[in-house]
Amino acid sequence: MTMIEQIEMKCSVCGKTSPQPVLFSTNTMGYPDLDLRPAEMQRSTMSTWVLECPHCGYVSGQLDGEVKITEDFLKSEEYMSCDGHEFEGRLSRLFYKNYLIAKESGTSMGCFMNLQRCAWDCDDHEDDNAIDIRKKAIAYADELIGLDDEAKNNLLVIKSDLLRRSGQFDKLIEEYSNLRIGEEILDKIIQFEIEKAKEKDTNCYTVEDVIT
Ligand SMILES: [Zn+2]
Numbered sequence: 001m002t003m004i005e006q007i008e009m010k011c012s013v014c015g016k017t018s019p020q021p022v023l024f025s026t027n028t029m030g031y032p033d034l035d036l037r038p039a040e041m042q043r044s045t046m047s048t049w050v051l052e053c054p055h056c057g058y059v060s061g062q063l064d065g066e067v068k069i070t071e072d073f074l075k076s077e078e079y080m081s082c083d084g085h086e087f088e089g090r091l092s093r094l095f096y097k098n099y100l101i102a103k104e105s106g107t108s109m110g111c112f113m114n115l116q117r118c119a120w121d122c123d124d125h126e127d128d129n130a131i132d133i134r135k136k137a138i139a140y141a142d143e144l145i146g147l148d149d150e151a152k153n154n155l156l157v158i159k160s161d162l163l164r165r166s167g168q169f170d171k172l173i174e175e176y177s178n179l180r181i182g183e184e185i186l187d188k189i190i191q192f193e194i195e196k197a198k199e200k201d202t203n204c205y206t207v208e209d210v211i212t
């Protein structure tokens with residue numbers, strides 16, 4: 001069962017308080033999507049993953065935590081306008097802003113994760129920005145695959161899904177047809193992604209679709 005409560009939180013940037021949703025417990029039932037988006041109930045906790053200060057516009061997973069950007073950055077055109085993206089969903093906008101902060105403070109994993117989450121919220125609102133956001137995420141996946149050995153295999157699988165969901169079928173088939181990761185489930189997912197790419201299918205699938 002999921003428990004989310006509103007608590008008063010002090011913003012590290014402006015020092016003012018506001019009520020914010022905080023997750024006390026949740027559980028997951030079912031298989032994740034192929035890009036590892038969790039199943040319900042955890043799926044519905046996304047509103048607690050990124051918070052926004054209503055006073056100064058600061059966005060963070062931890063509003064009262066350490067600040068890595070200046071107040072001026074929060075007033076910049078790129079931040080205020082989300083680089084000109086007009087998102088359908090509130091969370092898409094917040095994850096994009098959190099991505100911009102991660103980019104400003106130089107954390108590629110933060111950039112990647114926030115773009116991925118932004119794309120998930122775009123999916124929930126049938127927002128076509130999802131394609132552009134996935135393409136941006138792929139650039140960070142490529143960078144991280146070269147840097148992070150531990151996360152490399154999962155990132156390779158997620159990247160194949162990002163390619164297919166953003167309609168880059170030929171690129172996926174070319175890059176992945178001869179790739180073997182050596183972990184059965186991950187190689188099965190990649191084969192599944194290649195098959196769906198050949199059918200030019202951009203739909204969302206879960207790990208359950210692969211193993212059944
Ligand atoms: Zn604030």
